[in-house]
Amino acid sequence: MLEVTGLTIRAGGTALVEDLSLDLATERLTCLIGPSGCGKSSVIKWLSGVLALELQAQGDARLDETTLSLPHPAIAYQPQQDTLFPWLTILENAALGLEIRGAPRNVARDKVRPLFSTFGLQGHEDSFPDQLSGGMRQRAAFLRTMVQDARVLLLDEPFSALDAVTRLKMQDWLTARLADDPRAVLLVTHDLFEATQIADRILVMGRNPGRIVADIPVTTPRIDRTEASLADTRSMLKSLLLEDTE
Numbered sequence: 487m488l489e490v491t492g493l494t495i496r497a498g499g500t501a502l503v504e505d506l507s508l509d510l511a512t513e514r515l516t517c518l519i520g521p522s523g524c525g526k527s528s529v530i531k532w533l534s535g536v537l538a539l540e541l542q543a544q545g546d547a548r549l550d551e552t553t554l555s556l557p558h559p560a561i562a563y564q565p566q567q568d569t570l571f572p573w574l575t576i577l578e579n580a581a582l583g584l585e586i587r588g589a590p591r592n593v594a595r596d597k598v599r600p601l602f603s604t605f606g607l608q609g610h611e612d613s614f615p616d617q618l619s620g621g622m623r624q625r626a627a628f629l630r631t632m633v634q635d636a637r638v639l640l641l642d643e644p645f646s647a648l649d650a651v652t653r654l655k656m657q658d659w660l661t662a663r664l665a666d667d668p669r670a671v672l673l674v675t676h677d678l679f680e681a682t683q684i685a686d687r688i689l690v691m692g693r694n695p696g697r698i699v700a701d702i703p704v705t706t707p708r709i710d711r712t713e714a715s716l717a718d719t720r721s722m723l724k725s726l727l728l729e730d731t732e
């Protein structure tokens with residue numbers, strides 16, 4: 487289990503996030519939802535070790551009770567955009583995370599290549615990012631993230647740039663991948679429909695300063711999640727989110 491305790495992030499004298507604590511269970515998909523500017527990205531950037539240098543942060547991160555120094559190889563981060571390099575092929579892009587972690591280039595590419603079919607990218611090893619659809623680029627970014635074998639995945643609004651149909655397909659696809667290959671996942675989203683559809687648990691952030699204001703388990707099995715079965719959870723989330731924007 488990953489635990490964050492007492493996280494405060496400041497910009498000069500202003501607390502952007504204050505005394506935030508959260509935990510992420512292994513094999514669970516946790517969604518982090520909250521109004522724009524409440525600090526969702528800042529929390530996961532801090533956990534990934536990529537928080538802007540001008541921000542000051544203090545807090546503890548522990549994995550199975552061992553304190554982590556950040557960044558840590560057990561934690562992989564996928565930023566908001568797919569951030570594929572346009573001048574690299576999909577194979578080269580997908581292997582890049584492993585290379586950055588020290589794998590020799592040919593070893594990294596040999597590890598990634600057999601996964602192209604699982605990620606719906608077969609035949610596109612030598613394509614460039616601008617030759618792929620948005621959903622395929624997102625799958626390539628997931629491949630680059632998941633192949634790093636990190637126990638914890640931090641995904642910052644991975645579906646926000648996709649059209650509605652591709653987004654639904656990708657949500658199903660991601661939950662299926664995670665069922666095959668479970669990790670502790672923290673997925674940031676603005677979308678309460680997305681959160682209730684895919685999460686095992688939803689953490690709601692409030693703002694000024696950013697903090698966790700609700701912790702909501704979603705216990706209905708994904709296969710049984712219908713508009714009716716999720717209505718109460720969605721209405722509770724809607725109230726919490728609207729309350730914070732008044």
Ligand SMILES: Nc1ncnc2c1ncn2[C@@H]1O[C@H](COP(=O)(O)OP(=O)(O)OP(=O)(O)O)[C@@H](O)[C@H]1O
Pocket residue numbers: 497502520521522523524525526527528529538540541676
């Ligand atoms: N480098 C920075 N310097 C000063 N303030 C910053 C910096 N980065 C972020 N902030 C501020 O911190 C607050 C939280 O930003 P953050 O991007 O973490 O929020 P968010 O909840 O992820 O927002 P969104 O949902 O719009 O992506 C915002 O008020 C933002 O303006």
